[in-house]
Amino acid sequence: MSSVAGLLMDLIAIPSVNPAFCDDPSVHGEKRVADYLADLARKKGLSVSHQPVRGSRRNLLLTYRPSGRPRYRLLLAPHMDTVVASKQQLQPHCQLGRIHGRGACDTKGSIAAMLDALIALIQSENRPRQTEIQLACLVDEEHGQLGSRAFAARAKPFDLGIIGEPTSNKVVTAHKGVMWFELCTRGKAAHGSRPSLGRNAIALMATAVHYLEGEYRSCLEDSKHPLLGVPTINAGSIAGGQQPNIVPEHCSLWADRRTLPGETYRAIAKEVIKGLGALGVRAQLNYRQDAECPALETDPSHPWVQTLMRQRRQPLPIGVDYFCDAAVIAAAGTPCVVMGPGSIDQAHTADEWIRIDSLEQGRQAFLQFMAQLP
Ligand SMILES: [Zn+2]
Numbered sequence: 001m002s003s004v005a006g007l008l009m010d011l012i013a014i015p016s017v018n019p020a021f022c023d024d025p026s027v028h029g030e031k032r033v034a035d036y037l038a039d040l041a042r043k044k045g046l047s048v049s050h051q052p053v054r055g056s057r058r059n060l061l062l063t064y065r066p067s068g069r070p071r072y073r074l075l076l077a078p079h080m081d082t083v084v085a086s087k088q089q090l091q092p093h094c095q096l097g098r099i100h101g102r103g104a105c106d107t108k109g110s111i112a113a114m115l116d117a118l119i120a121l122i123q124s125e126n127r128p129r130q131t132e133i134q135l136a137c138l139v140d141e142e143h144g145q146l147g148s149r150a151f152a153a154r155a156k157p158f159d160l161g162i163i164g165e166p167t168s169n170k171v172v173t174a175h176k177g178v179m180w181f182e183l184c185t186r187g188k189a190a191h192g193s194r195p196s197l198g199r200n201a202i203a204l205m206a207t208a209v210h211y212l213e214g215e216y217r218s219c220l221e222d223s224k225h226p227l228l229g230v231p232t233i234n235a236g237s238i239a240g241g242q243q244p245n246i247v248p249e250h251c252s253l254w255a256d257r258r259t260l261p262g263e264t265y266r267a268i269a270k271e272v273i274k275g276l277g278a279l280g281v282r283a284q285l286n287y288r289q290d291a292e293c294p295a296l297e298t299d300p301s302h303p304w305v306q307t308l309m310r311q312r313r314q315p316l317p318i319g320v321d322y323f324c325d326a327a328v329i330a331a332a333g334t335p336c337v338v339m340g341p342g343s344i345d346q347a348h349t350a351d352e353w354i355r356i357d358s359l360e361q362g363r364q365a366f367l368q369f370m371a372q373l374p
Helices: 003-013 031-043 108-122 146-154 201-220 265-278 303-311 325-330 356-371
Strands: 047-054 057-064 072-077 093-095 098-100 131-137 160-163 172-175 177-186 232-240 250-259 283-286 318-320 336-338 353-355
Touching: 003 031, 003 098, 003 108, 003 356, 031 047, 031 057, 031 108, 031 131, 047 146, 057 108, 057 146, 072 325, 098 356, 108 131, 108 356, 146 325, 160 303, 160 325, 172 325, 177 201, 177 265, 201 232, 201 250, 201 265, 201 283, 265 283, 303 356, 325 336, 353 356
Parallel strands: 072 131, 072 160, 160 336, 172 318
Antiparallel strands: 047 057, 057 131, 093 098, 098 353, 172 336, 177 250, 177 283, 232 250
């Protein structure tokens, strides 16, 4: 077995379920994986530090410092947390050229490929003389991006960030953003036998749902991004009313809106409220203001991005639907791309796996890119 495959098997066997999804202390939290990685990195000559994020959760920073004064800086940033894992998913196994287990592609595969490449690089003749390389293993990507937000708030910008996510080793320069919002309609309670004396909050919400899934959606489809396609809306969950014989006073709906570069939460909220107002529906719209998840759009003509694409024999940049840490880090001034082994199709699935050749290709791609840095 190659060193990168062995490393990934080890990482899968160490549970690191995001604490937001599970309260079993024997599997949750990133610390165990971070300790393992720190140990290995230290033995191989990387400098190791921890960045406090929240409570006991910490990002792990593994850094290669060149002998000369660094003139350039590269960031590699996969995440250590995973979604929930069954007992079986914590026992990695190899079969038909694949490694199965939780995190195989999302994103322990990227961690293994990046770290194994970095270790090979610093032991080779090609180690950069003027470029500092930091492998930041982040916490909490799968939930609130606490890790990347803390990192972005503190790090001074890098020349380029490569965010590890399963892109089949393709260079992704754009991804959609996401906004979750709650819509609340307010009615007036009355006896169910005399509905004309009340105002039905569920009926108001029905108009709102009709609007969001109809007129509003077709409006969104008028704006098309060349890499990302159209923004989307999904009315995802709804709750309202108490019992059949009361005219409902409250109804609440949660929606998921996927955004394009340049769209802001504020503007989206205004637009929805205005559209509903025109239909006579007064609704309140709530969203988290402290943790915006914007879209990513990095200029593909950035010289390091061009080099990566040339090495990957990829003529055109790619965009993806899903949100990740890239936009959070890019918003703080580091141009970012997303790239890593494995396919997003297997992320979060009941049988998560990665092809070993994809893992090895990813390692090779990171190594080749880093070896030509000044
Ligand atoms: Zn994920």
